[in-house]
Amino acid sequence: MTIRSGRTKTGRVRRGAAAALGGVLAAGVLAACSSDPTQKTSGGDAGVLNMYLYQKPKTFSPLAPNNGPDQLVMSFIFDSLYGADGSYALQPHLAAAAPEVSGDAKTITFKLKPGLKWSDGKPLTSKDVVFTYTALADPETGSAQAGKFAAVTGAQALADGKADSLAGVTAPDATTVKITTTRPAAGLPGLIGNTPILPEHVLGDVPAEGLGDNGFFTEPTVGSGAFTFVDYKTDQYVELKANPNFREPVSIKKVYLKPVTSDVATAQLRTGEMDLTQVSPTDLPTVKQMDGVKVVSAKSPGFTRIALNQSQKRFKDARVRQAFLTAIDRKGLVGKVLGGAGTVVNSSFYGDVASSAANDYAYDPAKAKSLLAEAGWDGSKPVTLSWIPGQRDRDTAVTVIQSQLKAAGVDVKLKQVQADELLSSYEEKSYDMALFGGGNYATEPSTVSTIADCDQGYPAGGNVAHFCDPELDELLSKADAVADPAERKSLFQQAAKVENAQVPYLWLYNPDTVWAYRTRLSGFEPAGLPTNEVGTWNFANWKLS
């Protein structure tokens, strides 16, 4: 660019500037007017429910790795053979009754309710179930769930590409699904029963390879849930409408699931732009004071815990783990970081099964000290506690735990890490202590093996602590070979007792899942784990005035 002297031609200046400004104006106005002007405002309308979605959904596919917000949406639009009730026991949904498990626990039969229909009116039959389970078991489809079907006959051949179908899953008639397994698998219904069923008449002709990437999973407009997918306006809301063919009549006409920040959700609850949200303990006092808003809570099966890396010799001694647990005032934590909205747990097992977990590891710094002394703990070596920051209860909990362990003679250093950093430290066994949460071992107690079995060390399984106790493994595998529910329960109780004594993880607390809703909504039952199970909701009871 060079400057040359000359007269200023004001005319050209004016035209140039006007054109530039005009262009910007036009762009702004055009963009502002791009929406369809025929549609009406719907906030607060009768029959339209606005619900908070705590993160943006990615895909609506049961084949994909589990992702909370995806599953919350799927719980509205897909149905499964079974769903969990408030105490996380399986209840029939598409299924007509509880699964029939043969005496040797190698044959499982599901009966479907008669006359089931997809949202497009086509019949929903056992063929759909066979199709879904085959797709889930076949890694070629991009399924991340194939591991759940490992016990099913023919799963290996399907995974190896030696077979096109899953030999062990058949449909003798339109309402019967029969599953045979190569080893006893009494826990299978609990593992796969709550998986959303996919429409075979829509996806049946799609080749298995890359099925998971099919466009259906971004726009699943045919479903069997209480609601049918209409549209996902990227980053704005997921729009659903009532499914007239659902197995029960539903009175809510439309649902908008809105991914916004929790601050915005709380604000919108007050203004009426939101009808139903999940509330964090920190927002609870604010929400409780709102007019026309009700707060309810449910026990969550997931628990916040600390893994001690037991590939390190110093954490192999159970007395050390017991001492750490005894040194932490967990009751105090629930009060301090959750505002009391949670429970202290002493086992990875849940509910009835965990009742045999005898030792409650009450806060006792003196006992913790003596246990450590017994185990010959070397207090001069520091222990690093890693966690992913960002959740207020955990961010506070780590500092409390740090000072309480210090009092017991353990020098704890805190380390904030990113999600993948934590996973890679599990894999490389390079961390000392890690605080995290989640999981559901309530519906099917044998899934505790995923986080506790000797051969489930991460990344083969979810045993990130690299804990190993053959007795626990033995009890859990025994339970899978028993068909009788009472006998299974007794085996799980024994397992819980062993687990409670061994302390594979430092169980901290089960945070309650707190919900707040505007009182124009009635019949709402809070769900403790809305993101992990299809069918915790009882949509037929939900009414809007």
Added chain:
Amino acid sequence: MAAYVIRRLLVNALVFVLISIGIFVLVRVAPGDPVRMMVDPEQMRGGGAAFIEAKRHELGLDRSVVVQYGNWLSGALHGDFGYSYVANRPVSAVLGERVGPTLQLMGAALVVALVVSVALGVAAAVRRNTAVDYGATVLSLAAVSVPPFFLGIVGIYLFSLKWGVLPSAGMTTPGGGGPVDQLRHLILPGLILAFVTAGPFTRYVRGGLVDELGADYVRTAEAKGASRARVVMRHALRNSLIPLITVVMYQIPQMLAGAVVIEQVFAWPGMGQLAVSSIGQHDYPVIVGFALYVAVLVLLCNLIADVLYAVVDPRVSLR
């Protein structure tokens, strides 16, 4: 001038390739495995590790960075910027649907910012060292120094919660809403972004006009009997606005940074929200796509600034 523009475009293309290499390598050497993060440890049982391995292979992440870049570049030259790991859709589509909302937010804010800053800047320059001038200085300083997220939260508290006159977040009421509804949603985030942007503009307008008002031709104009308004508006202001072109063009990519924050606070479905979430999820193709979009914006705005300069100021010629 055509030759100049073509030459600049060629240089820009080269810069673009260099930037793409830089971003591509930087994103990939940053710690974090996007695939491992997809699977929760709880679900690793049985097939988890195999799924991760298969997914890495499918996405080409098991190959060297050079091969990955080669594949990406050959795709990019055909208009294919890869697939978002998270959304499972082409990056161009993922970015494309966010351009509109961001453009709407930025366009509206820019127009408001220009109108306000010119008015305020002129007032401050004409009434130099008076209360008006000081007021304008304080305001524009506040605009530069108060963080936009704070303004956003205060705005939501006042206009949505306390007075209930504007919606608290989003681009429309779910289900559409029409132009009026959309405009109501735009007001709060748009005005806040405009306020933040108007700060520096006002300073430039004031500074430019003060300089011009001291120039010889202004005295000449006054001497021939032109009114004060005519001197300011027709002579001095017009000339003082020329440098503003550069400022505005440089500010547009900067505005995007402000928009990132505003979009986050107001759940505005634009580029900013996308950028933040893709970084959190290590969605490499989208991060690269977004960074390149910003790079193109900077390069283009610079070029437009230079060309516009020549258009409005005949003393400038481009060779």
